[in-house]
Amino acid sequence: MYVPKHFQQTDTATLFEVIRDYPLATLITVTDQGLEANHIPFCLNRTDGKNRLQGHLAKGNPLWKNLPDGSEVLVVFQGPHAYISPSHYPTKQETGMVVPTWNYIAVHVRGTLQYRHDPEWCQTLVENLTNQQEARQDSPWAVSDAPQAYVDKMLAAVVGIEIEITDITGKWKVSQNQPERNLLGVAEGLSRDTNTEVQKMAAVVGKRVLAS
Amino acid sequence: MYVPKHFQQTDTATLFEVIRDYPLATLITVTDQGLEANHIPFCLNRTDGKNRLQGHLAKGNPLWKNLPDGSEVLVVFQGPHAYISPSHYPTKQETGMVVPTWNYIAVHVRGTLQYRHDPEWCQTLVENLTNQQEARQDSPWAVSDAPQAYVDKMLAAVVGIEIEITDITGKWKVSQNQPERNLLGVAEGLSRDTNTEVQKMAAVVGKRVLAS
Numbered sequence: 025m026y027v028p029k030h031f032q033q034t035d036t037a038t039l040f041e042v043i044r045d046y047p048l049a050t051l052i053t054v055t056d057q058g059l060e061a062n063h064i065p066f067c068l069n070r071t072d073g074k075n076r077l078q079g080h081l082a083k084g085n086p087l088w089k090n091l092p093d094g095s096e097v098l099v100v101f102q103g104p105h106a107y108i109s110p111s112h113y114p115t116k117q118e119t120g121m122v123v124p125t126w127n128y129i130a131v132h133v134r135g136t137l138q139y140r141h142d143p144e145w146c147q148t149l150v151e152n153l154t155n156q157q158e159a160r161q162d163s164p165w166a167v168s169d170a171p172q173a174y175v176d177k178m179l180a181a182v183v184g185i186e187i188e189i190t191d192i193t194g195k196w197k198v199s200q201n202q203p204e205r206n207l208l209g210v211a212e213g214l215s216r217d218t219n220t221e222v223q224k225m226a227a228v229v230g231k232r233v234l235a236s
Numbered sequence: 237m238y239v240p241k242h243f244q245q246t247d248t249a250t251l252f253e254v255i256r257d258y259p260l261a262t263l264i265t266v267t268d269q270g271l272e273a274n275h276i277p278f279c280l281n282r283t284d285g286k287n288r289l290q291g292h293l294a295k296g297n298p299l300w301k302n303l304p305d306g307s308e309v310l311v312v313f314q315g316p317h318a319y320i321s322p323s324h325y326p327t328k329q330e331t332g333m334v335v336p337t338w339n340y341i342a343v344h345v346r347g348t349l350q351y352r353h354d355p356e357w358c359q360t361l362v363e364n365l366t367n368q369q370e371a372r373q374d375s376p377w378a379v380s381d382a383p384q385a386y387v388d389k390m391l392a393a394v395v396g397i398e399i400e401i402t403d404i405t406g407k408w409k410v411s412q413n414q415p416e417r418n419l420l421g422v423a424e425g426l427s428r429d430t431n432t433e434v435q436k437m438a439a440v441v442g443k444r445v446l447a448s
Binding site: 220 | 262266270272274277294314322324332336338340365371373381383386387390407428431
C-alpha cells in the first residue's frame with residue numbers, strides 16, 4: 025500500500041481499534057491456484073508479548089488444502105471511508121483550484137498463517153469473537169447458550185487459522201493535506217450525510233482540526 | 237473466494253450495481269516486491285462490448301513502476317456487511333441450535349491491467365468518476381468548474397489504469413441457508429441497527445424473503 029508520510033498512522037492502539045471495530049477482513053493469499061481473497065472476521069489476540077489474528081475457515085473452503093502451513097499472508101481491514109466533494113472545501117469559492125478525492129482508513133497486516141485443528145482452540149476463538157460482537161447487543165448471546173453437542177458439530181466444520189503479526193501498516197487518508205478551513209468544511213459536510221460510516225469519517229476529520 | 241452454491245450471485249446487473257455503489261475497491265497485485273493491496277476508486281466502463289474498470293494511481297505510488305503492463309490483477313469490491321447475532325433467529329427459542337455468522341456482499345473482478353498515460357484519457361476518467369459521485373450531491377461539482385490549468389497539473393500527477401474484466405464473481409452471503417422465519421428475524425433485527433450499512437443488509441435479506 026502506498027502511504028505518503030502525512031497519511032501514515034503509526035499508533036498501534038489506534039490500528040488495533042480498527043481491527044476490533046471492523047473485524048471482517050480480506051485475507052489475501054497466493055497459492056499454486058493463484059491470487060485469492062477471502063472475507064474472514066478476525067479477533068486480535070495479544071498474549072505472550074505477541075500479536076496474533078485468530079479466525080476460522082469453513083472446511084469446505086479449499087484454501088486450507090492449497091495454502092501450506094506457515095505461508096505469508098496479507099490481511100486488510102478497512103475502516104470508514106467517504107467520497108470527498110470539492111463542494112466541502114471553502115477554498116473552492118476562493119480559487120476554484122480543488123479536485124475530489126476519497127478519504128479512507130486502512131490497516132494492512134502481514135504475518136505467517138498457521139492452521140489450528142484443535143477443537144478446544146476453535147471453541148475459545150469463537151467464544152472470543154462472539155463475546156466481542158455480542159457486547160453491542162442488548163441481551164448478549166453466548167456460545168454456552170447453545171447445546172455443546174451442536175457447537176461440537178459446528179466446530180467440526182471449520183479449521184482454525186492463526187496469523188502471527190510480523191508487520192502492521194496504517195493509512196489514514198483523512199484530509200491532512202488540506203488547509204484547516206477545508207478540514208472544517210469536510211467535517212461539517214460529511215456530518216450531514218445520512219450514511220453513518222460517512223459520519224464516522226466526519227468525526228475522524230473533525231478530530232484532526234481539534235488536534236492541529 | 238470460496239463461494240458455496242447457495243451464496244453465488246451470477247446476475248451481472250446486480251454485480252455491476254455493487255461496483256457503482258461501492259466504487260472504492262481493493263486492487264490486489266503480486267510483483268517482485270511481493271503481495272500488495274491498494275485502495276482505489278474505480279469506474280465501470282462498458283463500451284465496444286467489453287467491460288472495464290478504470291481508475292488512476294498517484295504517480296508517487298511505485299506500483300506502476302513495479303507491476304508490468306498487462307499483469308493479471310484481482311479487484312475486490314465490498315458491499316454492505318453485518319454481524320448476525322443468533323438472537324435474530326426465532327429458532328434460537330425453539331431449539332437453541334444456532335451460532336453467529338457474518339453476512340456480506342463481495343464482488344471479485346479479475347482482469348488484465350494496462351496503464352494509460354494519455355492526459356485526455358485521464359481527464360475523461362476523472363470526469364466520469366466525478367459525475368458518478370456528484371450525482372448524489374445537491375449542487376453537483378464538475379471538473380469543468382476548476383481552472384483547466386489546475387486540472388492539467390493534477391492530471392500530470394496520476395497514471396491512468398484500465399482493467400479489462402476477464403472474470404467476475406459475486407458472493408451474496410445473506411442468510412440464504414436459514415429457514416424463512418430466521419430470514420424475517422434477521423431482516424427485522426438488522427433494520428433496527430443504527431448503522432446504515434447494517435440497515436442495507438437488512439433490506440437485502442428482506443428482499444430474499446419476498447423472493448422466496
